[in-house]
Amino acid sequence: MILYIKLAWRNVWRSKKRTWITASSIAFSVFFACLMQSSQLGSYENMIDNSARFFTGHLGIHQVDFWEDQIIDNSFDQQALFELDLTNPSILMGVPRLSSFALASHGDRTKGAALFGVSLEEEAAFSYLERKLIEGDYNTESGVLMAAGLAANLNLNVGDTLVLMGQGYHGVNAAGKYTVTGILKFPIPALNQGAIYLPLETLQELLSAPNMISSYSILLEDSQDTEGMKAHIETILKGKELGVMTWQEMLPDLVSSIELDYYGGWVILIILYVVIGFGIFGTFLMMIKERTYELGILNAIGMTKRRVQIMVAIEIFLLIFLGVLMGVLMATPIILYFWSNPILLSGDAALAMEKFGYEPIIPFALNFKIFYNQGISIFVIALFLAIYPMLAIKQLKIIKALKE
Amino acid sequence: MKVIELKNLSKIYNPETIPVRAINDVTLSVKEGEFTAIVGPSGCGKTTLLNMIGGLDISSEGSVDIGGVSINEMSESELTAFRLQHIGFVFQAYNLIPVLTAKENIEFIMVLQNIDAKTMQERSDDLLDRMGIRNQRDRRPSELSGGQQQRVAVARALAARPKFVLADEPTANLDSGSTEALLDIMAKLNKEEKITFIFSTHDQRVIDRAKRIIKLVDGEIVSDEQP
Numbered sequence: 001m002i003l004y005i006k007l008a009w010r011n012v013w014r015s016k017k018r019t020w021i022t023a024s025s026i027a028f029s030v031f032f033a034c035l036m037q038s039s040q041l042g043s044y045e046n047m048i049d050n051s052a053r054f055f056t057g058h059l060g061i062h063q064v065d066f067w068e069d070q071i072i073d074n075s076f077d078q079q080a081l082f083e084l085d086l087t088n089p090s091i092l093m094g095v096p097r098l099s100s101f102a103l104a105s106h107g108d109r110t111k112g113a114a115l116f117g118v119s120l121e122e123e124a125a126f127s128y129l130e131r132k133l134i135e136g137d138y139n140t141e142s143g144v145l146m147a148a149g150l151a152a153n154l155n156l157n158v159g160d161t162l163v164l165m166g167q168g169y170h171g172v173n174a175a176g177k178y179t180v181t182g183i184l185k186f187p188i189p190a191l192n193q194g195a196i197y198l199p200l201e202t203l204q205e206l207l208s209a210p211n212m213i214s215s216y217s218i219l220l221e222d223s224q225d226t227e228g229m230k231a232h233i234e235t236i237l238k239g240k241e242l243g244v245m246t247w248q249e250m251l252p253d254l255v256s257s258i259e260l261d262y263y264g265g266w267v268i269l270i271i272l273y274v275v276i277g278f279g280i281f282g283t284f285l286m287m288i289k290e291r292t293y294e295l296g297i298l299n300a301i302g303m304t305k306r307r308v309q310i311m312v313a314i315e316i317f318l319l320i321f322l323g324v325l326m327g328v329l330m331a332t333p334i335i336l337y338f339w340s341n342p343i344l345l346s347g348d349a350a351l352a353m354e355k356f357g358y359e360p361i362i363p364f365a366l367n368f369k370i371f372y373n374q375g376i377s378i379f380v381i382a383l384f385l386a387i388y389p390m391l392a393i394k395q396l397k398i399i400k401a402l403k404e
Numbered sequence: 405m406k407v408i409e410l411k412n413l414s415k416i417y418n419p420e421t422i423p424v425r426a427i428n429d430v431t432l433s434v435k436e437g438e439f440t441a442i443v444g445p446s447g448c449g450k451t452t453l454l455n456m457i458g459g460l461d462i463s464s465e466g467s468v469d470i471g472g473v474s475i476n477e478m479s480e481s482e483l484t485a486f487r488l489q490h491i492g493f494v495f496q497a498y499n500l501i502p503v504l505t506a507k508e509n510i511e512f513i514m515v516l517q518n519i520d521a522k523t524m525q526e527r528s529d530d531l532l533d534r535m536g537i538r539n540q541r542d543r544r545p546s547e548l549s550g551g552q553q554q555r556v557a558v559a560r561a562l563a564a565r566p567k568f569v570l571a572d573e574p575t576a577n578l579d580s581g582s583t584e585a586l587l588d589i590m591a592k593l594n595k596e597e598k599i600t601f602i603f604s605t606h607d608q609r610v611i612d613r614a615k616r617i618i619k620l621v622d623g624e625i626v627s628d629e630q631p
Contacts, residue, residue, distance in 0.1 A: 003515045006504075006508075007501070007504065010503035014503060294499075294501075298501070299484060300460055300487070300493060301487070301560070302484055302485070302488025302489075302517075304481055304485065305484070306481075307516070399460060402460075
């Protein structure tokens with residue numbers, strides 16, 4: 001076997017230019033594909049992370065009717081949670097949230113706003129809310145933290161007074177006057193234009209819903225490991241008027257847009273692979289055509305066609321491996337760099353992203369699966385294309401080959 | 405002892421359209437230790453006959469027995485295995501594996517035969533010595549002269565310990581000095597080790613050294629002499 005490998009390796013380097021050209025074309029496709037997949041997966045992870053942290057959690061525990069009819073009356077007493085044992089190594093943390101809607105008014109301006117009653121201390125760790133503070137003080141006992149866009153629309157600054165009017169628990173009037181203690185800037189445009197954060201107890205008091213929460217949002221170690229944990233929590237919630245939902249169930253639009261984008265990306269990759277496939281096939285074609293005489297001699301002196309096929313297969317493997325390795329080595333430092341320094345979009349590109357409700361950045365994912373998937377894809381293509389040289393060797397006629 | 409026995413051997417090309425008899429009803433036997441030259445004008449069928457003896461081509465009629473074994477009915481893979489074990493080949497264009505050194509070319513056949521490393525090493529060293537190319541052992545074919553390459557080819561053919569060696573125009577690309585040196589080696593191997601050689605050749609220098617000369621014209625044996 002060592003001689004076969006030695007022979008194959010030396011054969012690979014017989015035509016150095018051709019080997020470098022083929023390996024480079026494979027390397028380029030792997031490089032491009034890895035970068036593309038990394039930015040795609042990075043964007044998805046970022047979108048899922050943002051949505052999970054600010055809205056739903058990877059899993060959300062609600063009163064059973066809440067998701068169908070998201071009103072304050074479908075909230076539940078947080079005391080019910082204290083009776084549950086939700087400790088699990090897959091669960092990073094959970095936070096209680098009470099959410100509702102109200103009219104926010106300042107001076108002669110009024111806007112609709114989404115109210116979030118949260119534990120500010122826990123939320124700082126869960127959604128990094130404190131990091132979004134761009135002005136004022138995060139820790140407030142009775143004031144509110146306002147999204148920058150909404151604050152600008154209402155012409156509000158830190159220290160100004162905001163009036164909230166809405167409907168409380170079981171139809172009671174909810175109205176209150178609060179001091180703006182901080183301004184928050186969110187990566188998600190929808191939040192930036194309408195969110196108001198209050199301490200949980202403050203909102204419970206405004207809505208006349210003491211101890212009530214709309215949801216208990218849970219963050220998992222792995223955002224994709226939702227079904228298993230959902231089943232686990234469902235057993236814990238058995239017999240209670242509470243249900244658990246995954247982020248995929250709560251954010252179907254996000255799932256669809258990710259899927260659409262993912263398959264769109266694959267279409268581009270397939271086009272790339274087809275182009276590269278022709279290049280690889282050209283090399284295989286030459287590999288056989290140029291060496292028909294030589295392969296005939298090997299068969300003549302006693303090397304079975306099967307052994308000739310093994311030798312050529314090793315050559316193909318080495319050539320493809322070289323290209324894939326080069327591509328991965330080229331892509332790794334760039335992915336590493338952009339993984340720690342996401343591309344920040346500005347200008348029209350940023351506006352376009354925000355218009356679609358996305359954070360205007362291109363984050364990259366660092367995941368072994370990216371390299372593995374691209375490497376395997378190229379190997380599968382090469383394996384498929386290798387059918388030609390294998391068949392050509394099988395059908396080799398010694399006398400005809402010796403006349404080449 | 406007969407190593408080769410051909411009975412009424414024919415090779416017909418285009419049998420269903422315009423039949424061409426490249427070999428016509430050849431009956432011939434070669435004994436162990438012979439040094440035989442198959443001669444004749446270009447296109448007389450020398451190479452075709454050699455190819456059929458070597459199991460590279462199949463006959464249209466007649467039979468080929470090698471060491472008492474009929475190769476006519478063998479499958480392609482059986483023939484390949486048979487060639488590996490029993491027949492040595494030397495080609496006009498040397499046909500060494502260009503990416504292997506002289507020594508590796510010789511050992512290649514033994515690797516195919518699954519011979520153990522120690523035996524392989526001893527045998528290749530011995531062959532390199534006998535061919536007088538020990539100093540060139542680590543050179544690739546492109547770094548060797550034509551004569552040296554053909555000596556490596558002979559060593560490769562002998563490495564498998566074949567029943568006989570088929571050499572198709574082995575001196576056609578060699579200068580006089582290299583031809584004489586190669587013939588000396590082959591004649592010595594024939595004389596001392598009773599290795600059977602069968603050549604197809606035009607070369608008078610080879611014909612002069614042959615112990616048996618078979619003349620072929622239009623695919624038929626017209627003379628078979630032992631000068």
